[in-house]
Amino acid sequence: MSRIRFFAAIIVALIGGLVTTSAATSAATAAADRTSRYRIAMIVYRGCEDACRGFHDYLAARKIPADVEILDAATDRRRLLDHIARVRRDKPDLLVTWGTTVSLEALGPFDAVDPARHIVDTAAVFMIVSNPVESRLVPNLQSSGRNVTGTRYLVPVETQLKAARSYLPFSRLAVIYNPLEENSRLTVASLRRLAATEDFTLIERQVGLRDGAPDPASIAPLMAGIRKAGAQLLYQPPDTFLHIQRDMLTAAATAMRIPVLAAAEAPVLNSQALMGVVNRYYTVGQLTAAQAEKILIGKVAPRDIPIMAPRNFSFLVNMRVARELQRYPPMKVLRFAEVVQVGK
């Protein structure tokens, strides 16, 4: 009797499984057979770099039927406004914005959206925004409260400093920043808070201004000043001006034998920053594409998708600078660090 019941249960389970599988298959086929592929517009500020490539590769790997149109502002505000106008007109299935400037121009602050200026009726995903909450893109990281979601890319400053200390113990940390940029001011504010709890002295220097714009020529003299103040490490915040000047900034620091800890990856990958505790842009791009997948395939409303950050950060070490400064990373750091510029 019990044996019969057992077989009956197996048969029911098999039939159930078959029905479910065929239903899922037909749904997938239906998705693949869509006559129109998803149209994604991506507005970038400085061309298609690693985050943009990570986004593309994720879509390809997941075989998501989508065409991504890259709209490059090439750091030009007028061109950016043109792209925004075009997206408002074309109404693609999804908009991806790159960077704080692009995201704010396209989507507006959450509490001051202007339907005449901002994109409101297209689902949007932002990436590479340093401080989405502080720059008022979203009210909190759980939900944007509107047709927007996104990803974070900065590792918390505290985590960056703690990781940096496992390489170079420091008690005097310097920071140079552009007072005109909100991102930089926010970062310096959190550095001030951490100075008390993490037990270090913060040496702050603002970039000099000339005609209301930051002056690249002011950097070299600042460097001499922070060296005199006894800085053991220089922190390069996520600052657009310094990002552009990263070659000059890191070269000047290295010449003064001050190692640089960068908040972003480019100064370590391409310039002379000694280390960076970062989320790789490529990884962030992949994660952003995963958010896009939730919206397009999963049909989840963007407001219901929290702003995500990659789970593990990368500890980048620039070996060329380490050799030049004769400050080799400890063996334990080498076990998990991503070493770059080995042979250069």
Added chain:
Amino acid sequence: MTDRQQQAAPGKRIASRLFTMAGIVLLLASMAFAFYSAYIFEQRLAPEIDAKSLAVARSLQGDIERAVGYGIPLDALQGMDQLLDDVLAGNPELARVEVSTTGGAILYQRQHPDADTDIRTLHHAIADGSATINVGVRAGYVRNQLLGIFADAAIVLLVTLLLAMELLPLLVNRLLGIPLESLAGVMRAAIGGDYSRRVAIGAGGALGQLIDLCNRRLDGLRNRASDMHGTVVPYRAAAVTDIRAPMFVFVLAEELSRAFLPLYVQELYAPIPGLSEQAAIALPITAFMLFVALGTLFAGSRVRRVGSAHLFRWGVGLAAVGFFGLALAHSLYDLLLWRILIAAGYALGTLACQAYVAEMTTAENRTQAMSIFVGAVMVAAVCGSSLGGALADLVGYRHVFWGSLLLVLSSWLLFPRHAGNGMADSAAADEGVAGISGYRLLLADREFMTVMLGAAIPAKLILTGSLFLIVPLYLARIGSDAATIGRVVMLYYLLMAFGNPVSAYLARRFGLGLSLVAGGGAIAGLGSLAFLFLDGMPALLLAVIALGIGQTLATAPTFALALGAGHRSVAVLGQPGVLAAMRVIERAGSVVGPLLAGTLLAAFGFQATLVIIGGIVAVAAAALPLALRRRPATTVP
């Protein structure tokens, strides 16, 4: 029944022969097993350790090659000390790790601070041949692991043998000894012309047939001899040793929790106003000791009226309820209640066993028979503390109490059915009862009380305060599991069990009464001073071993010395009465001990508490000869 002593002999002989044989078989089997496991272990362990050490070296090789590959010079690697220290910390079998150049110059080296000199070094070169990683394996590591296995095996062997020693005679007696003796008794009576008896116990096989035959023959004889109007007396041989098994099982139930009770209490601890946490944890032990003393005191005079079997039933009942509650306890308060119930049960149960011995013996052979009693308690303590600790690790504290419940209940099944029917002669039952006036007399007896205060009470103080309370708590603090605590406590009982006959012999042969009492007390106390120089397990082992040796030397002579010192009271109350009163008076130390230890612990910590209590005991012991010198008339009987 004057032939009791002869009756006991054959069964005992069979049992002891069987035990010897079974013991030898057990011993050989256990030893073979221990050696075989050790052999297998050694065969597998040594290559295993070499393989693991080489894996460690390969991992280091990977680290170094990566760093060198990045262009870091071999002699400029950063954080190598930390890396190597981590390797040492994660691999206890390694004594040293170093990196040297091919030329032999040591670049980096770390070693254990307490590394022994006996090191076997394995070498492992890095790929480009520029350096060698040398891993030093402790040669003693395998040896130490083996020693640990042997120690465990020895303890298992010991407990197995002791259990076998307890259970085998029981089985032999029940199946063979008692039926045979009963048959012999009936036939002896018949030969003497008394046909009234009938064997009242069955047996299997040929023996059973024989008993049946004998009974039927006697029935036939009785029927034919119609002039015999006397009633038929069912006869069943009884021996005083019958009490040993139930006694053992009964005490074992309580001893199972010896090693971990303070830890169980600690789990249930909730603040009690006006009492430190440590004193609160001591409370259940104190309450237990207090109620055992009170129970003994008040039930003692009632033994005669109710009989030993009835009394034992009450003891089992109370203890069973107590263990049941203890397994389900949810706060310190109800735990206290359960412990008090168990204490009352324990007092009644042990008293019942003593009463049984009194019922079954005459005044002449009673003292010797009482040693059955002491022996059973000691063996139960040795087995209980180690078994209980190991069980607690396996199933958790609570579930061990279910085991205790089971043991208590089975002790009732083992209790001799024929006991406690008012067989006791009045003299026997009257013994062990000093009465209120008796206690008044003893408490006023200066010499007697000097011995009590100098030796008997401090002995109990350090036993319950240090061994029962502090030792489990301290060992748990330094990370020992319950099984280890059980073994440490067992060590004390082991020394007591095997040392007692030695000290009794010394006292008898050389008349060393006072010196043994004072010297033993001093040793027992001074051992705890080890904590002035040492710490952790070594210091604790020294203290426990000294306690065991000291008390085993002092315990038996203390009774004799007290009887001698209190000879005037003995003249009034009689020796058994004074001895019984002593057992109650010395419990003052048991009651105060845990509370004192708990309070000291809260104020000064573990080490200081052990040192202070040890100091008190040693000073009291040293003062005893001086205090007694004023009356050199003290004699040791």
